[in-house]
Amino acid sequence: MLRLAYFSPLPPQRTGIADYSRELLPHLARQAEITLFTDQPEGVAPPLRQEFVIKATREYPDLRWSYDIAVYQMGNSAYHEAMYQVMLRHPGIMVLHEYTLHHFIASQTIERGDFAGYIREMGYALGGRGLRRAREVQHGLRPPPFFEVPLNNRLWDLSLGIIVHSGEVLKKTRRQDSYILDVPVQVVPAPIGRYPSSGASLMRKRLGWPEDALIFASVGLVTAAKRLDMALRAFDRLQESYSEVFYLIVGDVLHAEVEIRRLLEDRADPRRVRYIDFVESLEEFVGWITAADVIVNLRDPTAGETSATALRALAAGRPLIVFDHGWYAELPDDVCVKVPVRDEESLSEAMRQLADNAALRRQMGVRAARYAREIHDPARTAQAYMAFIDQVLAGLKQ
Amino acid sequence: MLQQAPATRRSGGEKPLNEELIAELEARQKIREQPFRSDVPIIGRFIAWFRATWNSVSARWYVLPLLRQQNAFNALLVSYLREAEMQLDDMDRRLVDLDRDHTSLTRNVAELTYQLIRMNRLLTAIEAQLQSQNTDPHEV
Helix, strand or coil: CEEEEEECCCCCCCCHHHHHHHHHHHHHCCCEEEEEEECCHHHCCHHHHHHCEEEEHHHHHHHHHHCCEEEEEECCCHHHHHHHHHHHHCCCEEEECCCCCHHHHHHHCHHHCCHHHHHHHHHHHHCHHHHHHHHHHHCCCCCCCCCCCCCCHHHHHHCCEEEECCHHHHHHHHHCCCECCCCCEEECCCCCCCCCCCCHHHHHHHHCCCCCCEEEEEECCECHHHCHHHHHHHHHHHHCCCCCEEEEEECCECCCCCCHHHHHHCCCCHHHEEEECCCCCHHHHHHHHHHCCEEECCCCCCCCCCCHHHHHHHHCCCCEEEECCHHHHHCCCCCEEEECCCCHHHHHHHHHHHHHCHHHHHHHHHHHHHHHHHHCCHHHHHHHHHHHHHHHHHCCCC | CECCCCCCCCCCCCCCCCHHHHHHHHHCCCCCCCCCCCCCCCCHHHHHHHHHHHHHHHCHHHHHHHHHHHHHHHHHHHHHHHHHHHHHHHHHHHHHHHHHHHHHHHHHHHHHHHHHHHHHHHHHHHHHHHHHCCCCHHHC
């Protein structure tokens, strides 16, 4: 059995990657001997603490000879800081959750006044052009090119193998100037299990809305990129024709980006929109998803991420409305309605189309659940992981 | 892998970083004598003439050498800043190239490390198997 050093944020940390690992680990553990490395082992949720050996990320350099390979779950947030530092010195297989890591790099450099570090990364990615652009950022002449320059090249170059979750990320990397992909890369669908929810009817009752209410919902971390303002404007228009439609928002708000109170107050009929703050339990979170009839899961710009929320909605048998780009464009057409990016008219039309047709919603929901079960089954993801790890190890220069 | 030309090799038209700032310093490095003016109605011209005359008697011959000294100093400083900026730019580019080399070496070391781990495991397994057959592994 292979011995894996597995680096990841873990529950209860508030990141989708912690949930991702929670889904994957039990299945991976059937095929490999796993030690978890995380920033605060003592803070990890009890079920994982009971099932796995958990060590602090900083311990890895001394222990690295005990593992066949390290697997790093890398994302675009500060949760990955400690593992990033280890990965720079002791690379292994990287699972890249988002195509762009610019926000992460900026948080580690610019936000700490370390412009030299930022200039170094921009120079690494773009040479002289990158140095110049970074200086412009330093002098306040231009904002950081968060989505234009992904700043992922160093990790691509370091890694012995890379797992991504969508063909879109692979395609984007191949399109990068001067970049030749000479590392094994595998697209592995993200795992999503079926969670017992707190019960759709129970959750609907808690809302106090009519029993036959048609509920649209946006769930998960509320950021500007989720385009909630646009979704709610489209919803306002929908109310002109439908009397029993409601909108539910569930999730932590990134207050620096979104003024949630103002968004709620500015509605045509504020009583038809409800906001529920961060939900601690995954069961309750899935419960709110099942309480809805349609999940509106917009993202613009996209960082090349796979949306765990979208996958949970599919697994729960709920149709989605998404923007037609990034990973979202790769979803089958019969499980979601794809609308052109930032096209409010089309968004409104998509909402109308699903509001009009209960049979369509049901059909899409059934297909969505089947799709999630067949493609995103955690056991299948674990198998793909192991096959890829074997391939990488076998390919090491003899 | 990034297959870019070394950062130290500048492409055509690439100027050093902060070129605009240096150019602005260059444009403003020379201090010039300013003529006296007065906005007072009717006698303004007389006031300006009086000040200029008084200045040429009392201060001009003292101030002008200082002005030349300051201009020489400014020119030297701007030229030094330009040179320093070029060197800094050059160093930044060299660092980028070193950084890329370092990244490539780190990857190689990691690959070798995993190979070594693998071989150690294999050796341990072979030793265990040989021991189970009562054979001294060193005599095989």
